[in-house]
Amino acid sequence: MRDGILWTWPELCKAVGADAVNGPAVRGIDIDSRKLAPGELFVALNGDPGPRFPGARPSPRDGHDFLEAAFAAGAAGALVHRDAPGEGPRLVVGDTLDGLWDLGRAARARSMARVAAITGSSGKTTVKTFLAQALGAFATGGSLNNHLGVPLSLARTPADARFAVYEIGTNHPGEIAPLSRLARPDVAVVLNVHPAHIEFFEGIDALRREKLSIAEGLNPRGTLVCLDALDRTGLDAGLRVMTFGEGAGADARLAAFDGRQATIATPSGTVRAKVPGGGTHRALSLTAVAAVLVAFDEDPRRLADVADDAVPAGRGNRIEAGEVTLIDDSYNANPASMSAALRDLAGQRGAGRRVALLGEMLELGEDSERLHVALAPLCARIDRVFCVGDGMRALHDRLEPERRFGFVESPDDLDPVALTALLEPGDVVLLKGSNRVFWARDFAARLRDALNARAV
Template structure:
């Protein structure tokens, strides 16, 4: 090996391809707009044909490109790795990367919390040695192999996120990753549009055990109603089951989670050993996710004490609970709004968790306001819920976590059911689209308010977040984002 991530000989051997010239690459990218200088650009044929962007990739500094055909726009003499199919080539790089490393690999799936747990693992394991983890939510048929293909050989720990929308997607990715440890965060009524029942979703999540190495560990949520179903599947594949949760059967057991508004103070035990630590964001669900990450750290012989300390510096990924203070007026003399950005995704479980975080936040008094600051939710549609979608939206109105919310504004056709079910004192306005809500949001907030924005990715709630941020000077909320 050289200092490169991949040489042309290694990449050609891994993919069965033919290199037109020598190259050393320091990374792997599928997007010409975000690649780093020295990357191997992979011309995937997906929503757009990546061959159209080979020239742009080299202009941006790509060291080579993996292609299924030689594009006419490629610069003369540019190093190319010609393969039968670029996606298959990416999987070849991923498999070779996994084979050449001695890293302990942890694969994470679940209906809720995959990305948060993956990011907690990045922090926890990083305290013990070189750690590699997926960017953003790279967890599908190209995201997981891309993460593996980018893994340096000297990695000691790796966290791979594995997701699904339809049956049959998880097992191949697990067999590619060959994890030493698997985590199933929870199983809920998510992606019901592609499955007949929640039990079918649980069985699909259990496919993550297919790739477990001999003697591997399955870390499962003991509080989830599908725990026994998952545990039986894991044991059938030879896994040792470690449970996390708040009940007596949990090996990693939550005793208490105290929300301070900008953090969570956790008291727990891990295999009978006491743990006390802080998470750099509020949320009981985050405390449970942290226990899964700590149990995984323990399973791969990481330093649990250092990992627990690292969680105090952890903050949620963008769009998944990150917090911002929007200072209004010159020098913030007009007061401020606290923004909780949950805009990346949503389902009934994560929606209730986000509402609980909003309720734990403390609005501020502000000179000039007669009333106190409010807790205001801006909610978009929860998608992929199947035939019960409208009923699930309406049910949120009676959720316990809704009690502390002062006002709810909704957008999207499915949230109309929620809007109509809300009590009059909490019912804000309903908008047909997130663009309509974004245009009006500046008139819906005042200094001292706490605003939380949440919806499925397809609901496009990011413009609402952007509109709130444009109301003033933006800075990370102290201790919270």
């Protein structure tokens, strides 16, 4: 970044098609006045994006109503499309959402960075974090992977970045391809296809096609990296593809994993690397990163640059609290990621019990009950299971009586203080569910605090 400057005002004007005028340089961009840092540009988005983006949910909030708050927080300027109270420099456009996309498009056009874009039903943020560390790449925090997050991530990319990593998500058909065409990746990654966010798709094959549509945005000499077991029917026959996985034919192959160290065979040589957070699913995530490194003609030994604590918050972090170990995997859940987390929990060894606090998996459509019940055999390897949310009722009913630890119909009915009374020193507790069940309620932190208070 040029002396901390992300965009000059004339550059912003040119990006959104406005007449170039002098104004303040900006050091960042945000769409939330509560998170805005001094010196950043505030983009005042209308809460209703209209029909432009499949699956976009309207919000009653309008960023223009928070213009005063943004300037009070130190905003260098604001991108607006209507008048609103607030004192500070403004760049006026016809529509601020279009303006945000224009900024993202201009950022990609000016950038010399080599770009990776990642999609999949699970693991996107983890792989983005691992890959960004391995490459020393620019990447935004969190999961900015929709029609707002992708252009915002692009617009935040420093002009002098050598590598950049973005993630792209979907819960409706037709979302991924436009976002990929905006990001124009040199390497596009499809990690997996599971029945997650499938409610608005005709079936798993429709979701598969949607994930693979990330290839539509690839640069002409780009590479698609995907799981070796993924059906690639429908892809352009001339597309360069690299695979990763456990199969003998995978280009980047997880050859061995002992719980902490992975041995990964690649066309550029075999490497051994620590797997942050452990678990076979994270070892496969690291294998995907190795494939991307090779696709970029980078040394796969750069996996050594991925820190032991690289697992993003809520994706399996271990928290010690009041003589109880919490495994906070609460950011989100689908049948595959839930199964992987339960297998990891079953493999935990210690003096205490293995306890699963499972929240319902949302957006599974008509197969929801079947997919929840399908977790029962894995739960049979767990000492106690507490089920949260109406979608988990069928699983709770299927559990053996001695494994039932409790059930509440709504996350609102779950009291962390009352839950601590059920837990014993030495217990290992998995916290896993859809985003709205635990993560949005900051439940892991509340349970941690309750356990620590009990220990005093």
